[in-house]
Amino acid sequence: MTETQQRIAVDAMGGDDAPEAIVAGALRAAQANPAVEIQLYGDEAAIKQALADKTLPTNIVIIHAPEKIASDDEPVRAIRQKKDASMVMAARAVKAGEADAFISAGNSGALLASGLLIVGRMKGIERPGFMATLPNLSQIGEQWLLIDSGANTESKAKHLVQYARMGYTYAQVVQQKPNPSVGLLNNGSEASKGNDLTKAAYDLLAAEESIRFVGNIEARDVLAGAADVVVADGFTGNAVLKAVEGTSSQVMHVIKDTLKSGGLGTKMGALLIQKQLKATLKDLDYNKAGGAILFGVKAPVIKCHGSANADNIFYGIQQAVSILDAQIVPELTDIFADQAKQEKGE
Amino acid sequence: MTETQQRIAVDAMGGDDAPEAIVAGALRAAQANPAVEIQLYGDEAAIKQALADKTLPTNIVIIHAPEKIASDDEPVRAIRQKKDASMVMAARAVKAGEADAFISAGNSGALLASGLLIVGRMKGIERPGFMATLPNLSQIGEQWLLIDSGANTESKAKHLVQYARMGYTYAQVVQQKPNPSVGLLNNGSEASKGNDLTKAAYDLLAAEESIRFVGNIEARDVLAGAADVVVADGFTGNAVLKAVEGTSSQVMHVIKDTLKSGGLGTKMGALLIQKQLKATLKDLDYNKAGGAILFGVKAPVIKCHGSANADNIFYGIQQAVSILDAQIVPELTDIFADQAKQEKGE
Numbered sequence: 021m022t023e024t025q026q027r028i029a030v031d032a033m034g035g036d037d038a039p040e041a042i043v044a045g046a047l048r049a050a051q052a053n054p055a056v057e058i059q060l061y062g063d064e065a066a067i068k069q070a071l072a073d074k075t076l077p078t079n080i081v082i083i084h085a086p087e088k089i090a091s092d093d094e095p096v097r098a099i100r101q102k103k104d105a106s107m108v109m110a111a112r113a114v115k116a117g118e119a120d121a122f123i124s125a126g127n128s129g130a131l132l133a134s135g136l137l138i139v140g141r142m143k144g145i146e147r148p149g150f151m152a153t154l155p156n157l158s159q160i161g162e163q164w165l166l167i168d169s170g171a172n173t174e175s176k177a178k179h180l181v182q183y184a185r186m187g188y189t190y191a192q193v194v195q196q197k198p199n200p201s202v203g204l205l206n207n208g209s210e211a212s213k214g215n216d217l218t219k220a221a222y223d224l225l226a227a228e229e230s231i232r233f234v235g236n237i238e239a240r241d242v243l244a245g246a247a248d249v250v251v252a253d254g255f256t257g258n259a260v261l262k263a264v265e266g267t268s269s270q271v272m273h274v275i276k277d278t279l280k281s282g283g284l285g286t287k288m289g290a291l292l293i294q295k296q297l298k299a300t301l302k303d304l305d306y307n308k309a310g311g312a313i314l315f316g317v318k319a320p321v322i323k324c325h326g327s328a329n330a331d332n333i334f335y336g337i338q339q340a341v342s343i344l345d346a347q348i349v350p351e352l353t354d355i356f357a358d359q360a361k362q363e364k365g366e
Numbered sequence: 367m368t369e370t371q372q373r374i375a376v377d378a379m380g381g382d383d384a385p386e387a388i389v390a391g392a393l394r395a396a397q398a399n400p401a402v403e404i405q406l407y408g409d410e411a412a413i414k415q416a417l418a419d420k421t422l423p424t425n426i427v428i429i430h431a432p433e434k435i436a437s438d439d440e441p442v443r444a445i446r447q448k449k450d451a452s453m454v455m456a457a458r459a460v461k462a463g464e465a466d467a468f469i470s471a472g473n474s475g476a477l478l479a480s481g482l483l484i485v486g487r488m489k490g491i492e493r494p495g496f497m498a499t500l501p502n503l504s505q506i507g508e509q510w511l512l513i514d515s516g517a518n519t520e521s522k523a524k525h526l527v528q529y530a531r532m533g534y535t536y537a538q539v540v541q542q543k544p545n546p547s548v549g550l551l552n553n554g555s556e557a558s559k560g561n562d563l564t565k566a567a568y569d570l571l572a573a574e575e576s577i578r579f580v581g582n583i584e585a586r587d588v589l590a591g592a593a594d595v596v597v598a599d600g601f602t603g604n605a606v607l608k609a610v611e612g613t614s615s616q617v618m619h620v621i622k623d624t625l626k627s628g629g630l631g632t633k634m635g636a637l638l639i640q641k642q643l644k645a646t647l648k649d650l651d652y653n654k655a656g657g658a659i660l661f662g663v664k665a666p667v668i669k670c671h672g673s674a675n676a677d678n679i680f681y682g683i684q685q686a687v688s689i690l691d692a693q694i695v696p697e698l699t700d701i702f703a704d705q706a707k708q709e710k711g712e
Contacts, residue, residue: 092556157616170553173561207516207604210438215519215601239605240612255561258553259585259602263609266586270503271617274646282642292635296628300620 025057026344028337029110029119032062032070033088034126035328039063042125043070045333050077052334053341059119061085061106085109088126091326095129099137107131111138114319121320121340123311125328132171135314135321142349144356147172147179148316149254150323151187152261153309153339156245160303164242165191165249166205169312170258177220180204180251181228186315186352187249188231193346195248203237203247205256211235217253225251230355239263272301305331310339319349371403372690374683375456375465378408378416379434380472381674385409388471389416391679396423398680399687405465407431407452431455434472437672441475445483453477457484460665467666467686469657471674478517481660481667488695490702493518493525494662495600496669497533498607499655499685502591506649510588511537511595512551515658516604523566526550526597527574532661532698533595534577539692541594549583549593551602557581563599571597576701585609618647651677656685665695 030046032039039062050058057079060067064084076082085106089098099108107126111134113119122139124131132150141148149168156162167183168175184202191200204225206218213236214222225233237246239260252260279290302308308331311324320343324336343349376392378385385408396404403425406413410430422428431452435444445454453472457480459465468485470477478496487494495514502508513529514521530548537546550571552564559582560568571579583592585606598606625636648654654677657670666689670682689695 157620160620173553205605207519207601238612239608242609243613243616255553256602256605259551259606260609262585263588263606264613266584267589267610267613268617270589271614271650274503274506274650275621275643278642278646279639282639285638286642289635289638289640292631293625293628293639294635296624296632297621300624304617304620 025055026341027057027059027119028340029059029061029113029122031107031110031124031126032060032067033106034124035324036326037329038125039066040070041328041330042333043067044330046080046337047074048330048334049337050080054079056341057081058337059083059113061110083109089130091127093127093130095127095133098130099133107134108138114139120344123322123324123336123340125324125326125333128323131321131323132314135317139317139319139321142316142318142353142356144360145182145316147175148314149183150312151190151315152312154264155304158244162245163195163309164245164247166257166261167249167251167315168254168257169261170254171314172254175217175253177217177224180221180253181224184225184228184231184249184251185355187251189352190348191248193348193351194342197248199232200248201234202231202249202251203234205239205250205252205260206236209236209238268304308335310335320344371401372687373403373405373465374686375405375407375459375468377453377456377470377472378406378413379452380470381670382672383675384471385412386416387674387676388679389413390676392426392683393420394676394680395683396426400425402687403427404683405429405459407456429455435476437473439473439476441473441479444476445479453480454484460485466690469668469670469682469686471670471672471679474669477667477669478660481663485663485665485667488662488664488699488702490706491528491662493521494660495529496658497536497661498658500610501650504590508591509541509655510591510593512603512607513595513597513661514600514603515607516600517660518600521563521599523563523570526567526599527570528662530571530574530577530595530597531701533597535698536694537594539694539697540688543594545578546594547580548577548595548597549580551585551596551598551606552582555582555584614650654681656681666690
């Protein structure tokens, strides 16, 4: 193992379909990235059972964790009391420098607390935020970012500016967009619109020279790719993320039901369009976007959906690999350390 | 004209396709409701041109308004300075008792200001809110209500309780649901979740005996009919409304594009499913839901989409007729007057 090898800590016990889905996703990722070490934290017997008769690739390590955090555990108390829980051990590995990033599909609040209290905040960042990657429905294959998608329930205007800088840097460095646009989620497109928070954030963002601010974005236009990075307070960002995900899945469900419930003609038609429709739905598949990144902590921390399947875990690990390859965390660390110094007048 | 005849004031000049779409919708509504008087406020020549060679039904009255409010006018200034604008004249007719309700697809802010400053607030209501009607995708044909969907940018917990009572009463009296459920839009389903506002609102709603409170609702579940009435602060409610509308329309757009762009098989399949799919999409058509009702003012004030077509205006007028038939405004007036008295200790 060389110094530059990436090591990714995976909480094998978090999520509705853990450990099976997590182990299956990790196996795929290990095969796709032979130079990356994947550390599976969890109940050793359960992980081995999930592996069944598959040979363990040499780049997967199992680290036994005798406890696990439940989805209804109170987050901060859980990470303090269950020191040998799979999620806590994975976070501690990052803190100790034994892993470079960590991923979990478990209790979101506990993941957030692990990121803040174990991995630790970057200097200069007060409130790390979750950044979600979503599909652009006007240009299939393109993606946009929503930050904060739910780490915080109360935000200040200056936090939104930090999200803007983090999202902008990610879009440049990881997504390789040369000059990504940054928009502010608001209740109207005019500059004068908004509540106290968005009005104050608008002024700060417009004055921020390190990003390309394109003004206010309404929630109806986000999926059409109105901006590469959409900045929001965590409460509204979370509501919009869930509304977008819920609506997509429910509209597709209604359409599938329509095709099934129709007469013979409809059923024949459904068979004919099946292949093409499946290809489109695959493009819109949220699982392929990986997870939400907790941005503003000292290492990449990725939250996959509670209902994550193997695909979602695979893409979450791929995302961690891309983030580590792009060295975005050291870059952000420099940016915010400089800013913190300037603010102190050093 | 008897005392009990309903008179509905329609702003013929508001909306992207005014006056044509408005006049066409009003004509349909006049034919469907021969006992209702429809007052069209706007440029008389333009309205007559929109009528073309159609005979004016006897229950439509044209009232010339020499001015109109533009979509980018500053709302409060516009309604103060343009006293002879179609929207302002329609609101003044309601205030003067010459009309019983008013409808516009014009500038939302100006409509809100007309409602608050000309029609006037109900006693006991501090912050009237917009209530939107949305389809329940789990039970096609059923609808749910979202209040406040965007009248206010800052809300207090006690305003959310008033929205809950207004929505509950509307669902009972107009939608004839015997015991509608009321949920609070929040970032998680557990009682402990939320920001300062939703935590405070949760406690007040749980203690409110006049409604059936079912707890927190996440934005991903609203379209699946998680509650008959979903209460939100106006900023988040607006974001969720727009996210739901934008996502539905963009997902359907992607599916339509898929069917068009495929090979011969897909095109044939698309033809076969067309009829069934159109029937489903019709059920989901937001235009059929009418408009957003400004609730908490002294008469029904209805805001149709800026892009309203004739269908939307027709359903908006039908909605006004139902609200007037159900006499919900007098009922709410009593409820909140009683409450205001109790709070004063009278």
